[in-house]
Amino acid sequence: MNTPEVTLKSLDTLWFQVGGTVCNLACTHCFVSCSPTNHTHEFLTLAEVRRYLDEASRLGVREYYFTGGEPFLNPEMEAILEATLAVGPATVLTNGLLLDPARCASLKKLAAAAEYSLDVRVSVDGYDAESNDAIRGAGTFERILVGARNLHEAGLNPVITVTEVCREAITDSGKEKFFALLRSMGIERPRLKVLPVFQIGAEAERGGAYESWQHLKEEDVPEGGWDHLQCSSCRMVTDQGVWVCPILVNEPSAKMGETLADTLGAFPLGHSACWTCHVYGVSCRT
Amino acid sequence: MPEKLTAHRGLATWGERLVPLATFRQAAAEAGLTLTPEEREAALRDYGAPVFDPTPIEGPYSRIAVFGGVYSNHYALAEVLEEAARRGAEAIYCLGDLGAFGPNPEKVWPLLVQGKVLAIQGNYEESLASGREDCNCGYTDPRDNHFAEISYRYTAQNSSPEFKAWMGTLPRRRRVRVGNRELLLVHGSPRRVNEFLFQSTSPVPFLEVLLDQNRCDGILCTHTGLHWHRRLPSGREVVNAGVIGRPANDGNIHVWFAMLEAREEGLGVELLPLRYDHAGLAAEMRRERLPEEFVETVLTGWWTTCLEILPARERAASRF
Numbered sequence: 001m002n003t004p005e006v007t008l009k010s011l012d013t014l015w016f017q018v019g020g021t022v023c024n025l026a027c028t029h030c031f032v033s034c035s036p037t038n039h040t041h042e043f044l045t046l047a048e049v050r051r052y053l054d055e056a057s058r059l060g061v062r063e064y065y066f067t068g069g070e071p072f073l074n075p076e077m078e079a080i081l082e083a084t085l086a087v088g089p090a091t092v093l094t095n096g097l098l099l100d101p102a103r104c105a106s107l108k109k110l111a112a113a114a115e116y117s118l119d120v121r122v123s124v125d126g127y128d129a130e131s132n133d134a135i136r137g138a139g140t141f142e143r144i145l146v147g148a149r150n151l152h153e154a155g156l157n158p159v160i161t162v163t164e165v166c167r168e169a170i171t172d173s174g175k176e177k178f179f180a181l182l183r184s185m186g187i188e189r190p191r192l193k194v195l196p197v198f199q200i201g202a203e204a205e206r207g208g209a210y211e212s213w214q215h216l217k218e219e220d221v222p223e224g225g226w227d228h229l230q231c232s233s234c235r236m237v238t239d240q241g242v243w244v245c246p247i248l249v250n251e252p253s254a255k256m257g258e259t260l261a262d263t264l265g266a267f268p269l270g271h272s273a274c275w276t277c278h279v280y281g282v283s284c285r286t
Numbered sequence: 287m288p289e290k291l292t293a294h295r296g297l298a299t300w301g302e303r304l305v306p307l308a309t310f311r312q313a314a315a316e317a318g319l320t321l322t323p324e325e326r327e328a329a330l331r332d333y334g335a336p337v338f339d340p341t342p343i344e345g346p347y348s349r350i351a352v353f354g355g356v357y358s359n360h361y362a363l364a365e366v367l368e369e370a371a372r373r374g375a376e377a378i379y380c381l382g383d384l385g386a387f388g389p390n391p392e393k394v395w396p397l398l399v400q401g402k403v404l405a406i407q408g409n410y411e412e413s414l415a416s417g418r419e420d421c422n423c424g425y426t427d428p429r430d431n432h433f434a435e436i437s438y439r440y441t442a443q444n445s446s447p448e449f450k451a452w453m454g455t456l457p458r459r460r461r462v463r464v465g466n467r468e469l470l471l472v473h474g475s476p477r478r479v480n481e482f483l484f485q486s487t488s489p490v491p492f493l494e495v496l497l498d499q500n501r502c503d504g505i506l507c508t509h510t511g512l513h514w515h516r517r518l519p520s521g522r523e524v525v526n527a528g529v530i531g532r533p534a535n536d537g538n539i540h541v542w543f544a545m546l547e548a549r550e551e552g553l554g555v556e557l558l559p560l561r562y563d564h565a566g567l568a569a570e571m572r573r574e575r576l577p578e579e580f581v582e583t584v585l586t587g588w589w590t591t592c593l594e595i596l597p598a599r600e601r602a603a604s605r606f
Binding site (some may be wrong): 010011012021032033037039055056057058059060061062063071087089115116117118119124155156157172175179189200201203204207209229231241242243250251252253254255256257258259261262263264266 | 294295296298299300301302307310312313314315316317318319320321325326327329330333334359398428436479486487488490493494495496532575593594595598599601602
């Protein structure tokens with residue numbers, strides 16, 4: 001095996017698997033196979049997040065991202081965001097189902113009180129119910145849009161996140177359809193983030209797993225090195241420790257340590273998902 | 287066994303397999319490094335260690351003027367040179383991006399030379415001097431990139447080889463002493479020419495580490511188009527000088543620059559609005575058939591392009 005290694009250039013982005021792998025949905029393309037019964041990773045507590053925020057401040061982390069599972073299932077989520085916004089900008093990735101008007105109002109309050117930006121990303125997998133519900137579950141399209149609209153009405157402009165399971169989202173005309181949908185909801189400045197799929201977890205069952213050639217080799221190292229990979233500037237905290245990136249949390253071998261200090265070294269790009277990040281130029285950041 | 291990976295019923299997902307929770311947790315507990323407390327402390331210390339920088343130190347001055355992003359706005363450039371002289375600047379620094387948006391890029395060249403402006407390269411100068419096909423602005427949105435391309439193509443076509451070669455001779459960073467403070471002047475950030483340091487996404491702990499690593503008392507930057515100043519708990523300063531090329535997306539037609547002076551208590555930082563002949567600029571842009579979107583920004587003070595890169599907070603304050 002000649003697996004290339006990526007070095008950590010600077011720890012700019014720290015992720016928290018704040019909702020664990022627990023989700024109120026069980027999307028068929030979820031690369032971490034989240035569901036109501038997946039307790040591979042559990043919720044992070046405010047105390048745990050604080051411990052990592054302290055360490056992250058010493059390392060000069062630039063921004064914080066929260067995902068799951070569904071972050072808003074975590075009963076401490078708003079307190080966690082408040083603690084985070086005291087030290088840096090925060091982005092939450094949510095499925096939108098728990099974004100009722102009261103929740104959106106308190107998020108807006110947090111954003112208004114903070115010195116740093118708060119962004120909310122809402123996932124949807126099609127611009128109509130038929131395509132979205134096939135992936136995210138029956139009836140979810142309408143509920144997601146209600147959540148997005150609640151955010152908008154509270155004065156927060158969501159970033160709509162779509163995966164390439166929706167093939168049209170790759171093209172400009174396909175993106176236009178999402179923009180049109182959002183504008184029809186009164187969101188005048190629609191924002192869209194499109195992510196490729198990782199053929200692991202539930203998605204491996206839905207769309208097929210990686211083939212053996214889909215691996216990075218030493219000779220794949222680009223001229224500028226691996227700095228374009230997010231693992232050159234990020235780490236992921238879960239209740240089980242610190243992982244290399246947000247994608248590989250269901251691979252114990254991708255765990256790098258218990259504290260951030262443990263994880264400042266290099267990581268072997270041995271997983272097929274690393275190939276996707278390289279070939280598609282993936283960043284999970286907004 | 288459940289059929290679907292999403293039907294765990296108490297099992298854990300390990301790649302494409304389902305395993306007992308205890309098995310996954312055990313494997314995770316054994317994976318990765320667990321450094322000793324001393325090793326952790328050393329790792330954290332090494333991480334923030336300063337990087338060697340051979341940039342010579344200029345000055346010391348007691349008062350300097352600093353501006354960013356000229357964007358071919360020779361009207362504002364002429365104005366800022368006069369204003370800096372009026373305010374007693376002993377040296378005038380430009381943080382790069384001489385071209386973009388505006389008309390007739392070469393007009394700024396004699397002004398910079400005659401005004402003895404000490405400039406560094408922005409991403410525009412790097413791209414033009416090296417013959418890159420794009421401005422390397424760092425945009426991610428297709429509409430932003432569309433307008434960035436128009437402006438870069440126009441600037442590249444209307445800049446002489448001599449002007450482009452001159453851009454390539456400019457340093458990428460400068461170190462300047464004002465009083466007893468050593469300031470690092472960069473275009474985007476000390477790390478990357480096109481890194482965006484917006485106020486709402488440049489947190490204090492991040493900036494403190496950046497200053498530690500670059501061993502300086504202050505950083506001056508531009509690239510975002512929006513000016514801000516943060517005095518850090520350590521007493522050091524980070525100043526985004528903004529740009530004189532276009533207004534700051536706040537509905538006002540003026541542009542911004544910075545004055546820095548040595549004071550007894552440390553460094554005095556002033557961000558100052560600058561009026562210029564914006565109607566003259568708009569007319570010249572129209573004569574050059576530059577996009578009406580660019581002209582609108584000059585006339586209204588609101589950005590119409592390059593908006594998607596704005597963080598949530600800055601975007602919320604924006605009209606479009």
